[in-house]
Amino acid sequence: MEHYDAIVVGAGIAGCSVAYFLKEKGLKVLVVDRAGVAVAGGSAAAGAFVSPKIGKGSSLQKLTNEAFEFAKDFYKENFSEYFRQTGVVRIPKDEDDAKKFFEYEKYNSSSFRWIDSKRLKEIGIKDSKDSFLFEEAGVCDAPNICRAILDGIEYTQYNVKSLNYKNKMWYIGRYRAKNLILATGYENRFFDMRYMGVKGTWGSRGDYETKLNLEVSMHKSISISANIDGIVKVGATHTKEAHACLNCGTDPLKELFVKASKMVDTSDFKPKEIFCGMRSGSKDYFPLVGSVIDVSMMLREYPKLVKGERPKEEPKKIKNLYVINGLGGRGFVFAPLMGKILAENIVDAKLIDSRVNPDRLFLKWCRKSPELNR
Numbered sequence: 001m002e003h004y005d006a007i008v009v010g011a012g013i014a015g016c017s018v019a020y021f022l023k024e025k026g027l028k029v030l031v032v033d034r035a036g037v038a039v040a041g042g043s044a045a046a047g048a049f050v051s052p053k054i055g056k057g058s059s060l061q062k063l064t065n066e067a068f069e070f071a072k073d074f075y076k077e078n079f080s081e082y083f084r085q086t087g088v089v090r091i092p093k094d095e096d097d098a099k100k101f102f103e104y105e106k107y108n109s110s111s112f113r114w115i116d117s118k119r120l121k122e123i124g125i126k127d128s129k130d131s132f133l134f135e136e137a138g139v140c141d142a143p144n145i146c147r148a149i150l151d152g153i154e155y156t157q158y159n160v161k162s163l164n165y166k167n168k169m170w171y172i173g174r175y176r177a178k179n180l181i182l183a184t185g186y187e188n189r190f191f192d193m194r195y196m197g198v199k200g201t202w203g204s205r206g207d208y209e210t211k212l213n214l215e216v217s218m219h220k221s222i223s224i225s226a227n228i229d230g231i232v233k234v235g236a237t238h239t240k241e242a243h244a245c246l247n248c249g250t251d252p253l254k255e256l257f258v259k260a261s262k263m264v265d266t267s268d269f270k271p272k273e274i275f276c277g278m279r280s281g282s283k284d285y286f287p288l289v290g291s292v293i294d295v296s297m298m299l300r301e302y303p304k305l306v307k308g309e310r311p312k313e314e315p316k317k318i319k320n321l322y323v324i325n326g327l328g329g330r331g332f333v334f335a336p337l338m339g340k341i342l343a344e345n346i347v348d349a350k351l352i353d354s355r356v357n358p359d360r361l362f363l364k365w366c367r368k369s370p371e372l373n374r
């Protein structure tokens with residue numbers, strides 16, 4: 001038996017980030033993944049743009065932008081080789097959207113400036129309304145940044161099929177640890193976590209070889225990266241899908257390429273590689289970070305939960321089991337801050353921010369879920 005303080009299952013950006021902060025706190029950590037480090041799942045497919053969210057100041061926008069501020073500093077200070085601060089232009093989708101930008105302006109908590117259509121044209125962006133430029137935003141090299149984050153942390157390829165807990169230890173094959181963290185993206189077949197409502201959204205993106213001189217990245221209805229070493233990334237499609245890889249079709253990038261051609265000059269774009277993967281989102285689009293409720297025990301001890309009764313005590317948890325998930329379409333924005341929050345909870349017993357604590361979804365699920373008998 002090899003002994004660790006914590007085992008993280010899943011080596012996407014979520015698993016890598018929490019492993020990093022656990023190691024920083026002195027824990028002996030093992031990361032396992034059935035496929036490799038960011039070679040499957042959402043993290044392999046991601047264009048990995050790291051930019052703030054615009055809008056009218058919703059609580060999700062506020063959290064996203066706190067996470068953005070943290071992520072860009074984290075990547076820049078520690079992994080600058082794999083994070084290019086290209087700047088990201090947010091372009092209105094149409095006339096109506098352009099009007100909304102004046103309302104959005106006061107909720108831009110990250111530094112930005114307006115950029116007019118003349119200047120947009122000079123930098124290679126076609127026919128666009130006045131836009132926001134977030135100069136500190138950028139793009140990660142997803143697989144390489146994940147590998148760099150794991151530098152110095154033990155990693156092994158392992159397909160986890162079952163988990164056992166005995167004598168206050170989690171056992172996975174020949175590995176054991178006090179703490180177990182599931183960072184498995186849209187899949188979980190080990191525990192009843194239906195209350196978290198994790199759902200997958202399938203997506204594709206493409207890398208194109210081009211000589212186009214594009215120094216800045218952009219989001220409109222799709223995203224196009226700056227030209228980095230002769231490659232421009234174009235992403236992404238969104239298809240609600242329970243099973244991976246069913247709906248790629250023969251040309252998943254066709255629709256993206258048409259949109260991209262309206263935004264920049266794609267005349268010399270040569271497709272280099274296609275990436276597909278599943279994003280995992282929660283019911284309310286906020287991340288899921290924290291411990292896991294023992295659902296069957298709660299339903300047994302409090303049979304009236306399904307009728308809306310509130311238990312007098314905190315929900316009972318599965319011992320030393322944690323999740324970091326539900327990062328949606330912004331895994332590279334959320335993961336560093338969420339990883340830090342979870343590491344502080346596990347090691348220092350610091351309370352999880354209630355906005356991301358999965359407990360928030362439990363009682364409503366008990367009351368409303370059609371899967372439960374009432």
Ligand SMILES: Cc1cc2nc3c(=O)[nH]c(=O)nc-3n(C[C@H](O)[C@H](O)[C@H](O)COP(=O)(O)OP(=O)(O)OC[C@H]3O[C@@H](n4cnc5c(N)ncnc54)[C@H](O)[C@@H]3O)c2cc1C
Binds near residue numbers: 011032202203278279
């Ligand atoms: C097309 C596309 C474009 C995107 N673009 C962006 C973007 O520009 N910016 C951004 O921030 N986000 C983007 N995202 C979202 C981002 O990719 C995800 O939010 C993020 O990758 C989620 O990371 P994760 O670590 O939670 O999950 P994943 O990356 O899915 O990792 C889960 C890992 O768990 C492993 N695993 C699962 N089950 C087991 C098991 N039983 N045993 C062992 N290993 C297991 C899998 O192999 C996988 O490696 C995009 C996503 C897609 C699909």
